[in-house]
Amino acid sequence: MLNTYSPTKVEKKWQKKWQKEGAYTVDLEKATDPFFSMVMFPYPSGDKLHVGHWYNFAPADSYARFMRMQGKQVFTPMGFDAFGLPAENYAIKTGVHPDDSITSNVETMITQLKRIGCMYDWDKMVNTSKSEYYRWTQWLFLQMYKNDLAYKKDANVNWCNSCQTVLANEQAQDGSCERCGTEVIQKPMTQWYWKIKNYAQQLLDGLDDLDWPEKTKLMQRNWIGRSEGVNIKSKIKDFDYEFEVYDSVPQTFKAQTFSVIAPEHPIIPELVKGKKNEKEVLEFIERIKKLKATEKYNFDEHLEGIFTGAYVDDPYGTGDLPLWIASFVVMDYGTGIVHCSAHDERDFAFAKKYDIPLNPVMFPADKKEAEKIKNLEYCYAKDPEGILEQPEEFAGRKWGEVRGDIIDYLQNKMKIGEETVQYRLRDWSISRQRYWGAPIPIVYDPEGKPHPIPEEHLPWELPHDVEFKPTGTAPLAQSKELIKRTEKIFGKGWTPEVDTMDTFVCSSFYQFRYLAEGSTKEFVPKDIEKKWMPVDMYVGGPEHACMHLIYARFVTKALRDFGFIKADEPFKKLVHQGLITNQGAKMSKSKGNVVSPDEFIDQYGSDVFRMYLMFMGPFTAGGDWNDTGIKGVDRFVQRIFSLFETNIAKNGKGKGKSMNTKLDQDSKEVNTKLHATIKKVSEDIPRMQFNTALSALMELLNIVEKQDSLSFEALKTIALLIAPLAPHLAEELWGQLGGEGFIIDQKWPEYDPKQLVTDTVTVVVQINGKVRAEMVVPTEISEEDVLKMAKDHENVQKYLSGKELKKEIYIKSKLVSLVVAG
RNA sequence: GCCGGAGUGGCGGAAUCGGUAGACGCGCACGACUCAAAAUCGUGUUCCCUCGGGAGUGAGAGUUCAAGUCUCUCCUCCGGCACCA
Numbered sequence: 001m002l003n004t005y006s007p008t009k010v011e012k013k014w015q016k017k018w019q020k021e022g023a024y025t026v027d028l029e030k031a032t033d034p035f036f037s038m039v040m041f042p043y044p045s046g047d048k049l050h051v052g053h054w055y056n057f058a059p060a061d062s063y064a065r066f067m068r069m070q071g072k073q074v075f076t077p078m079g080f081d082a083f084g085l086p087a088e089n090y091a092i093k094t095g096v097h098p099d100d101s102i103t104s105n106v107e108t109m110i111t112q113l114k115r116i117g118c119m120y121d122w123d124k125m126v127n128t129s130k131s132e133y134y135r136w137t138q139w140l141f142l143q144m145y146k147n148d149l150a151y152k153k154d155a156n157v158n159w160c161n162s163c164q165t166v167l168a169n170e171q172a173q174d175g176s177c178e179r180c181g182t183e184v185i186q187k188p189m190t191q192w193y194w195k196i197k198n199y200a201q202q203l204l205d206g207l208d209d210l211d212w213p214e215k216t217k218l219m220q221r222n223w224i225g226r227s228e229g230v231n232i233k234s235k236i237k238d239f240d241y242e243f244e245v246y247d248s249v250p251q252t253f254k255a256q257t258f259s260v261i262a263p264e265h266p267i268i269p270e271l272v273k274g275k276k277n278e279k280e281v282l283e284f285i286e287r288i289k290k291l292k293a294t295e296k297y298n299f300d301e302h303l304e305g306i307f308t309g310a311y312v313d314d315p316y317g318t319g320d321l322p323l324w325i326a327s328f329v330v331m332d333y334g335t336g337i338v339h340c341s342a343h344d345e346r347d348f349a350f351a352k353k354y355d356i357p358l359n360p361v362m363f364p365a366d367k368k369e370a371e372k373i374k375n376l377e378y379c380y381a382k383d384p385e386g387i388l389e390q391p392e393e394f395a396g397r398k399w400g401e402v403r404g405d406i407i408d409y410l411q412n413k414m415k416i417g418e419e420t421v422q423y424r425l426r427d428w429s430i431s432r433q434r435y436w437g438a439p440i441p442i443v444y445d446p447e448g449k450p451h452p453i454p455e456e457h458l459p460w461e462l463p464h465d466v467e468f469k470p471t472g473t474a475p476l477a478q479s480k481e482l483i484k485r486t487e488k489i490f491g492k493g494w495t496p497e498v499d500t501m502d503t504f505v506c507s508s509f510y511q512f513r514y515l516a517e518g519s520t521k522e523f524v525p526k527d528i529e530k531k532w533m534p535v536d537m538y539v540g541g542p543e544h545a546c547m548h549l550i551y552a553r554f555v556t557k558a559l560r561d562f563g564f565i566k567a568d569e570p571f572k573k574l575v576h577q578g579l580i581t582n583q584g585a586k587m588s589k590s591k592g593n594v595v596s597p598d599e600f601i602d603q604y605g606s607d608v609f610r611m612y613l614m615f616m617g618p619f620t621a622g623g624d625w626n627d628t629g630i631k632g633v634d635r636f637v638q639r640i641f642s643l644f645e646t647n648i649a650k651n652g653k654g655k656g657k658s659m660n661t662k663l664d665q666d667s668k669e670v671n672t673k674l675h676a677t678i679k680k681v682s683e684d685i686p687r688m689q690f691n692t693a694l695s696a697l698m699e700l701l702n703i704v705e706k707q708d709s710l711s712f713e714a715l716k717t718i719a720l721l722i723a724p725l726a727p728h729l730a731e732e733l734w735g736q737l738g739g740e741g742f743i744i745d746q747k748w749p750e751y752d753p754k755q756l757v758t759d760t761v762t763v764v765v766q767i768n769g770k771v772r773a774e775m776v777v778p779t780e781i782s783e784e785d786v787l788k789m790a791k792d793h794e795n796v797q798k799y800l801s802g803k804e805l806k807k808e809i810y811i812k813s814k815l816v817s818l819v820v821a822g
Numbered sequence: 823g824c825c826g827g828a829g830u831g832g833c834g835g836a837a838u839c840g841g842u843a844g845a846c847g848c849g850c851a852c853g854a855c856u857c858a859a860a861a862u863c864g865u866g867u868u869c870c871c872u873c874g875g876g877a878g879u880g881a882g883a884g885u886u887c888a889a890g891u892c893u894c895u896c897c898u899c900c901g902g903c904a905c906c907a
Binding site: 214215218219222223225227229245246247248249260302303326327328329330332333334338339340341344346347422423424542545546615616617618621623624626628629630631632633635636638683687689691692694695696697698699702762763764766768769771774806807808809811814815817818819 | 825826827828833834835836838841842845846847848849862886887888901902903905906907
């Protein structure tokens with residue numbers, strides 16, 4: 001009577017052994033063939049690990065295991081992105097201090113993570129909320145400050161008057177407070193920014209060499225939003241204000257008849273001061289600002305403006321341009337002032353609405369249509385075939401061809417503009433008016449001037465004595481300890497910065513801190529950084545494409561420029577796992593559709609569960625959760641186990657590490673399939689195509705199960721092939737075979753291309769594209785012979801008789817295609 | 823609106839270079855074992871059919887000896903950006 005495989009017992013046994021013998025601990029210094037594999041570290045919420053975590057972590061681990069079996073020293077650390085809003089909200093609700101809830105959540109999460117059986121090197125774990133970590137978050141701030149990449153600026157935050165607190169954008173959706181429903185207002189607050197914009201071009205250029213999904217690279221490219229154009233020197237008439245106006249479509253500059261300025265532009269109040277329209281303009285501005293803040297602003301519905309009464313002083317020699325305030329102008333792109341013409345859809349619509357004169361200068365070749373443009377019947381824009389009428393020097397030339405010449409003309413002939421580049425990327429606002437984050441290491445002198453906290457005072461501890469219930473002041477401002485500490489070190493009247501840093505700051509550099517092994521002296525040891533960075537494989541969700549994944553790149557480039565590291569990109573290769581939904585919806589606590597892996601692990605074990613997640617479909621596709629197929633994978637595991645039991649019972653165990661017998665003792669059929677499977681699995685795992693790797697192994701099993709007996713070498717190969725996918729089972733089989741050491745330290749099997757060649761192949765015969773016959777032929781049959789065979793085939797004869805054979809094609813070892821007429 | 827990606831049996835999916843569409847698994851049906859059930863094992867399983875075949879990869883056209891795969895038009899779903907002059 002054969003035993004059945006009992007995963008829970010076996011898996012626990014190996015997890016203990018791995019830990020005890022440090023199977024996954026990496027000597028960072030000694031490693032000679034390093035491979036750095038990371039997953040995006042999780043947020044330690046109070047909920048249990050869910051299916052999504054497993055779907056992300058388990059395949060990433062299988063990939064790492066495969067790399068290890070290629071002989072590399074694979075470093076896969078794990079950590080916790082522990083600062084952030086949920087813990088603070090939980091504290092507001094329950095009074096439990098975030099430090100306590102997070103500490104206990106991390107503990108539970110580690111226990112759960114260990115059940116997956118991943119190769120995590122727990123010695124190098126990081127937790128961003130611990131002072132030994134966030135001292136480096138603060139250190140990073142100081143470096144940014146020192147290198148002039150950090151600055152302060154007023155900006156609006158979402159504010160709830162009833163809760164007396166700042167709200168994150170997600171909490172202020174639809175313009176009302178998530179908690180109490182009160183209308184959210186925009187309150188100006190001074191915020192710290194980091195100059196990511198300085199790195200826009202580098203961040204764009206660096207993408208070319210990254211092995212990242214094209215989609216993600218495209219998203220970053222669009223996010224950075226490089227645009228080329230001209231800055232036109234301009235000034236306001238009878239008013240002391242000079243500025244530049246950005247134009248990326250300068251071909252039709254002669255058509256520009258008015259200018260628009262963003263409602264938020266700081267000069268507006270001065271511009272209308274004492275004028276008779278002052279009140280009207282200020283009211284307009286307030287109304288538009290509010291509108292923009294409280295809803296998803298739709299410019300089609302809110303194309304609004306008001307005349308300032310001022311004029312831009314003849315920028316093109318075509319006359320002064322009336323300056324309007326327009327709802328659609330963006331303040332933080334260009335200079336917040338734009339010249340407008342008849343050749344832009346939105347400008348055209350705006351001018352029509354407010355009866356502003358237009359002067360088209362470009363027309364289609366068709367006379368009738370050109371007449372319509374002259375009569376302003378519709379807007380004619382961006383047509384490469386459009387023919388310019390003005391300026392005279394360009395009359396008759398096509399819009400699509402003059403861009404470069406026009407820029408040259410504006411710059412060198414008229415001398416009113418300069419060629420320039422603009423980016424959409426905005427500087428990174430890193431201030432959060434929140435408690436549970438890394439305190440910004442800044443203090444203010446009695447005059448209110450900011451000073452960086454000297455490095456010797458790091459970590460600048462997050463105070464413990466705060467009230468979580470919102471009271472209108474920032475949580476840190478209420479800490480007596482923090483105020484006392486500040487005065488004690490810096491002197492009377494000095495005050496601390498009370499904002500904390502965006503959690504994306506914490507996660508922008510954790511890859512380096514994994515390599516630092518908790519060092520308090522060095523951010524990261526230089527030789528280790530040089531050896532291990534950039535990260536060879538990074539796995540995580542696509543939702544971070546334009547946040548974490550761009551911030552981490554920026555911080556890496558900045559630290560390189562500061563001289564602390566050598567790498568200029570953090571993540572060489574990136575893969576996004578798909579999203580697992582339940583009943584079509586994203587799993588969330590509020591929807592109550594979160595699937596816990598626990599009951600499945602109890603019943604089937606980690607190996608079955610992780611393989612099922614991989615078998616569901618392509619890793620990058622995700623899908624809707626459904627457990628009906630898990631049985632199939634369980635059967636696979638049980639069948640593998642009994643295959644080994646049966647054969648070992650028949651043939652006995654192997655001895656020691658070298659159980660080498662030749663890999664050709666089995667039947668031709670088994671050998672061919674075995675080598676084909678090695679090939680398939682070896683190709684699929686690096687491509688993260690676990691579903692097809694697994695189905696190849698199932699096909700192999702279907703064949704070897706039918707054999708009377710299998711060679712040791714075949715069994716050994718099968719155990720090795722499943723080791724990345726089912727690590728516990730593979731270790732157990734390795735032990736049963738009599739192998740020494742861990743299977744993960746064995747060499748990955750290689751296939752012999754000669755073994756893949758079979759003596760005969762099946763060739764099909766197509767007549768006019770339809771399959772009419774099948775023939776088994778010797779692999780090396782000549783084209784002549786196979787065509788003759790095909791034509792002689794009884795079934796083919798039926799279709800050929802009495803018809804003219806027009807064409808014969810033979811595709812080696814695949815098919816014969818015959819074309820007949822009549 | 824703009825930019826991406828995807829649509830294949832009852833279900834998850836495979837087909838990597840234009841070459842037998844539906845691998846592998848689930849489910850289902852029948853059979854073996856069993857008093858019986860579960861488990862396990864075996865056989866079958868795209869649809870239609872007059873058993874000769876015919877149709878078939880979101881729809882329609884095109885290129886080709888041959889199209890899930892290439893080209894064009896359209897539909898649906900998913901993701902991203904939303905006033906960037």
